[in-house]
Amino acid sequence: MPRAFGRENLSFPGRSFLLDCRNELKIVAKFIEVKTMKVKIILNPRAGRGKAAKLKAKILAELANYGYRSHLEETQWHGHAIEIAKKAVESGYDLVIAAGGDGTVNQVVNGMTGSKVPLGVLSAGTGNDFAAMIGMPADPAAAIRQIIEGETRWVDLCRLNDRYFISSVGAGFDGRVAYTANQGIRFVRGMPAYLLAVIKTLFSFRLHRVKMVADGKEREYKALLFAVTNSSTYGGGIKITPDARIDDGLFDICVVKEVTPLEVLWFLPLAIKGEHGRLQDKVGFFRGREIYLESMTPLFYQIDGEVFQDTVFRFSMIPGGFPIRGAVFAPSVRHEEVATVKEA
Numbered sequence: 001m002p003r004a005f006g007r008e009n010l011s012f013p014g015r016s017f018l019l020d021c022r023n024e025l026k027i028v029a030k031f032i033e034v035k036t037m038k039v040k041i042i043l044n045p046r047a048g049r050g051k052a053a054k055l056k057a058k059i060l061a062e063l064a065n066y067g068y069r070s071h072l073e074e075t076q077w078h079g080h081a082i083e084i085a086k087k088a089v090e091s092g093y094d095l096v097i098a099a100g101g102d103g104t105v106n107q108v109v110n111g112m113t114g115s116k117v118p119l120g121v122l123s124a125g126t127g128n129d130f131a132a133m134i135g136m137p138a139d140p141a142a143a144i145r146q147i148i149e150g151e152t153r154w155v156d157l158c159r160l161n162d163r164y165f166i167s168s169v170g171a172g173f174d175g176r177v178a179y180t181a182n183q184g185i186r187f188v189r190g191m192p193a194y195l196l197a198v199i200k201t202l203f204s205f206r207l208h209r210v211k212m213v214a215d216g217k218e219r220e221y222k223a224l225l226f227a228v229t230n231s232s233t234y235g236g237g238i239k240i241t242p243d244a245r246i247d248d249g250l251f252d253i254c255v256v257k258e259v260t261p262l263e264v265l266w267f268l269p270l271a272i273k274g275e276h277g278r279l280q281d282k283v284g285f286f287r288g289r290e291i292y293l294e295s296m297t298p299l300f301y302q303i304d305g306e307v308f309q310d311t312v313f314r315f316s317m318i319p320g321g322f323p324i325r326g327a328v329f330a331p332s333v334r335h336e337e338v339a340t341v342k343e344a
């Protein structure tokens with residue numbers, strides 16, 4: 001019989017002493033970490049129409065309470081957060097905190113991929129769907145505490161063409177809405193801003209003919225929108241794919257098929273509650289790991305709230321490919337694990 005080398009079989013002098021002192025050792029390790037850890041905060045001062053800029057002092061004060069050596073840098077132009085994040089991991093920062101909305105988080109993720117440095121998320125934007133998905137409190141001091149004292153959890157890292165994302169992509173009507181919302185909806189934030197953008201977009205309403213291939217299975221639609229997500233919500237809390245999980249290794253897809261502008265108004269309140277699945281002939285839900293979309297005409301799309309235009313969309317995923325510090329969510333049973341259990 002081969003000898004098993006489980007942890008329980010390891011023995012060495014002083015093992016029982018070390019086991020008895022486990023908690024004390026954890027406290028010492030945390031103390032050493034606090035004294036040596038370098039933290040970079042990337043803050044988008046325009047996020048949430050200036051909300052993030054007002055949080056600077058609070059963030060730095062809270063981090064100083066913990067004794068961390070932290071450095072805050074504000075983004076100066078669109079895309080700057082990618083650059084700052086890249087430099088931060090190259091220059092040895094141990095933790096990066098993104099203070100902004102989903103768009104800021106997206107840029108920071110794109111600058112950090114492949115580094116194994118964990119990301120903390122401070123919600124301060126117009127849409128904070130990813131922050132909500134990972135259970136981050138809205139209060140910045142409470143969020144900092146959760147990041148510092150919390151564990152690192154690995155979530156799925158998603159990719160569309162040559163850009164990574166972590167929360168959601170919406171193409172078609174959705175992209176157009178995000179475009180309108182990003183152009184500036186004054187005086188409102190979050191879901192009200194999104195809903196106002198929806199109303200504005202209804203006037204330029206159109207359906208799109210799109211081929212979709214999900215894990216090898218081809219379908220064709222004349223549709224209003226395609227949402228390919230890892231988070232369950234977008235647009236400041238709309239439950240577009242209510243059963244989506246950020247760590248199950250799969251994309252959740254929602255296709256809203258041929259609808260009239262009036263039906264969109266009927267669809268929206270249901271989608272906010274995640275009950276649009278009731279409109280079975282209008283809405284389709286799918287899951288898959290490799291997704292391909294092809295449109296006859298260029299589609300506006302939003303990728304974590306950042307807006308672009310394209311005709312070909314190749315989605316892929318690195319399951320558990322990105323570390324988030326302080327994330328709180330119930331762990332998923334992975335797709336393969338379910339299959340193994342069923343086969344056993």
Ligand SMILES: [Mg+2]
Nearest residue numbers: 230245250251
């Ligand atoms: Mg998923």
